[in-house]
Amino acid sequence: MKRLFLVFALIGSPLFAVNPDEVLQDPALEARARAISQELRCVVCRGENIDESNAGVARDLRLLVRERLLEGDTDQAVVDYVAERYGEYVLMTPNRDGANLVLWAAGPVLFLIALIGGVLYMRRRARTGEGGDALSDKEQARLEAILKK
């Protein structure tokens, strides 16, 4: 039960995530910092990025991100910097390499398989049904003529 409280304490404490004192002067740089923050996971929370999280660690990471940006790092360099220190776990977008390719390819591949399966099924059904009760083009034309009257 205690753990449940802890978990909820992490997501629900009222200090809102980004505090006024963290915000950078330069709006363009701040916007980049916010975008990067959404790509980084709060390591002690469950499923929250550091931009949303109220945890202390998340605040430290947000400050670190802003520090790196002020140093003149590119967005990718900042993300890499953090990932190097905290591991792949902090990345909200999983890397597209190694076994993760399965994860990234899953959607399109499954869709293709399902689509091919569906088309094959329909062709089989259409063939078994030919000459059945489907209308030929001539009958179709006649039906339309009747309906138009």
Next chain:
Amino acid sequence: MITEVGHFALILALGVALVQVVIPLIGAHKGWQGWMALAVPAAVLQFLLVAGAFAALTHAFVTSDFSLRLVVLNSHSLKPMLYKVTGVWGNHEGSMLLWVLIVALFGAMAAVFGGGLPPSLRARVLAVQAAIGAAFLSFSLFTSNPFLRLAQPPFDGQGLNPLLQDIGLAFHPPFLYLGYVGLSMAFSFAVAALIEGRVDAAWARWVRPWTLAAWIFLTVGIALGAWWAYYELGWGGFWFWDPVENASFMPWLFSAALLHSAIVVEKRESLKSWTVLLAILGFGFSLIGTFITRSGIVTSVHAFSSDPTRGVFILGILAAFVGGALVLFAFRGRSMEARGVFAMISRESGLLLNNILLAVSSLVVFIGTIWPLVAEMFFDRKLSVGAPYFEAAFTPFMVVLAIVLPIGAMLPWKRARLGRTMRPLWGAAVLALSVGVLVWAVGTGRSALAPVGIALGIWLIAGAFTDLWLRTGRGPFKGRAARLRKLPRADWGKALAHSGLGITFIGISGLLAWQVEDIRVAQVGESFTVAGYEVTLEGVSREQGPNFISTKAEMRVVRDGRELVRLYPEKRVYPVEGMPTTEAAIANGLWRDIYLVIGDPQEGGGWAVRTFIKPFANWIWAGCIIMAFGGLISLTDRRYRVAAGAARARPVTKPAAKGVPAQ
């Protein structure tokens, strides 16, 4: 005393459920009417017993009986009465009891209203439903008994998590459970049909209302959860692609697919084995959702009580039911020969595409949810799959779905011509495209999200109503308008549900693309401007609530010199639970929400204040409600009642000969 009676009733219910599994199954196999008929009173009795147990637990919560372990852990004498009651299911043990109650309730409803079903099918459906009930009753009794007593009761309880003391979250779980468990009915029907060896239009007519009801409950439950997150978490996020959210979303997608494919079985007697498979998978994903939530195996912000024994138990239930059903399907699925024939372009193929998109997108969500586990177990990589993955991998399916939906919904059965179906839809397409281009032109050009999302939303809405209008036939406007009101409710339900989806599309894309955020330190009396709204922090006071202490700010919002609204955002601390919560103050509007949050006092004086302008936020929930309402209207369609009557006549005209071939 009442507690012990409740405990005993729960144990008796398990006994009744076991009888309800065995006797009717044997009866249906041997063709013994009496044994089959036993399922009906057993289902009702099982429900009454579980309801008694649930009432006993509620009684303990309402009277704050602190000799009960569960009440001590989750209640407090100072808590408002409403949350004493909702506290019954605001915890693992109580929510499992609610789950079991709903399983038994649906079983009893199928028993009472299932008079029109062939007796052997009804007996088998109730037996399978009782098997699910028995599995979860033993789960409840053996691993998470809500009726455990304490030898030394304390003076007061430890309180309920303050986040759960909220009207949105209080009713979020019951709706989700009604949805999850509603899918158990579809599952029971599917397994019974596999045992029976027969799936026909009458079967589909029985499965569809259950699936539709489950889908409605899931829609409402998910919307309540999203709405709660929006106003409670203090920054207006509404969907996190968190494992537990995904756990409710996957069954939603599957139930949406199932209720569409059941239409094909009902109307055209095609896609039978596919529909049975969907019914099995839909409930399977409900069980997977339960497993994810209860086992804590995938870390999540919601993870309720992580306990390995419970996880293993649910995994066992999952394996037994879904595994068993799939094996049965492998043996019997092929025997369900389809009758209806259809061409490559037809309503049937449109619905098949709908099913492919929904099922594949649901599987993508599933893979994304369990991938961290797979990667850690098999590839020794500790990684996260967060929102950006789901947005990239899931959204395209929804875009394709929205593009094809209005066309597919208007294709005639059996054989269609795309050009002819498109003809009345060109108006909707042009409208959607021009609004999209307009949004693109006036927008900041930053992202394609708003133009595409809004164009798709309008396409869905306009397409749905074009369809509805065409159903009124030909003739003068007045006659058609009159006929509009007399259309079958299913037609209205379809139009409303589809346009609700469009409204949600507009809401999500408008909110994400155009939200404005402002974070600052404000002194009392200070004004600042956010997106044309002048916000003034008028004052901050401390107030005492029933079981919390609140820091309450008064803020005034002015636009064009006119006062729009005064808002009172709060920050509460619940001393019993030792936890703070944010109560954002929101001025709801059709076009935008003004969303204010008060934070901590700052060192140099003043308060941290966060202001959001959230365009179209209410469209998200409104769309969900309209979708659910469309489902409800469809559920009340006369045809279901007529169908029930027709099915009642059936067993008389077609005696046992057709019911037996399974043997």
